[in-house]
Amino acid sequence: MIEQKKLSPLVRLVDDDEMVLRSESFLVRMDGWQTAEYSSAEEFLERDDFIRPGCVVLDIRMPRMSGIELQSLMNQRNIDLPIIFLTGHGDIDMAVSSMKKGAVDFLVKPPSEERFQEAVKTAVEKDVANKTIKFERQTKEALFEELTPREQEIALPLAKGSANKVIAIDLNISEQSIKKYRSSLMGKLGIRTTVELNEFLRSIGKL
CATH class of the missing domain: 1.10.10.10 (Winged helix-like DNA-binding domain superfamily/Winged helix DNA-binding domain)
Structure with missing residues (x-):
């Protein structure tokens, strides 16, 4: 019989700007969520625990691997965490492209505190609900087998x-x-x- 791990949600923040990371982390923690800060897409892929529910707040333009490239890689690896794109260089084409690939929101820097916190709350709650439904189905499938x-x-x-x-x-x-x-x-x-x-x-x- 499979068991569900009691994992608290985690908000991943991925941005090459340290000041932005600190600001984002402060706002997210003010709302009661735990955070993990990564200065690059590569660091996120190497260090993160993808099993924990939550979301990823992802910068578009970063050295080496961009946010869009990371999103594509996450899709290839079946890392099913909802993504909120946050960028100072966003445009309509980027927004449409990222949303088509599964991003749940697209915010232009600097978003208002309320808008940012609401986007994170919505993404985390959606992921927790989806993973709960997925676990319940897996449990039933295991019972049937x-x-x-x-x-x-x-x-x-x-x-x-x-x-x-x-x-x-x-x-x-x-x-x-x-x-x-x-x-x-x-x-x-x-x-x-x-x-x-x-x-x-x-x-x-x-x-």
Whole structure:
């Protein structure tokens, strides 16, 4: 059985300007979030714990690897942290390009404190919610995989409302066996009714 790690959200700040990093960190910490500051995209990739939920506040123009290049690399590596771009050199084309690639916001330096803090709050809360949903699905998928092949086979028609007798005939086994399999699979999945079973299987894409 998989377990969810209780990880507090982390706001990653990536900017080659030390003064900007300090200012950003101060505003984020004022709102109660933990921060990690990186002076380059390379440092972020080398040091960050991508498992922790949160977001990345990312400068567009940096030496060696730009923010846009880092975003592309994160997408390639399936680092699914929401990105807020913050730049003093932004334009419409950059904004459109970054949003198409998955950025959640694009702010021009210097944004107002309220706008910046609201963008971070929205991104972090969205990521926490998404990762919670993802974990819940993974947990359900793991439970389903713990069923025997026969239990999985029976679960599908049960969830669709088929009677025990009908399933028994279709599978050429006794109705009593169906009742035993039904009781076993319900117990393993932690559910009590076929309505709950239907919802469970739909949530993991089995129906």
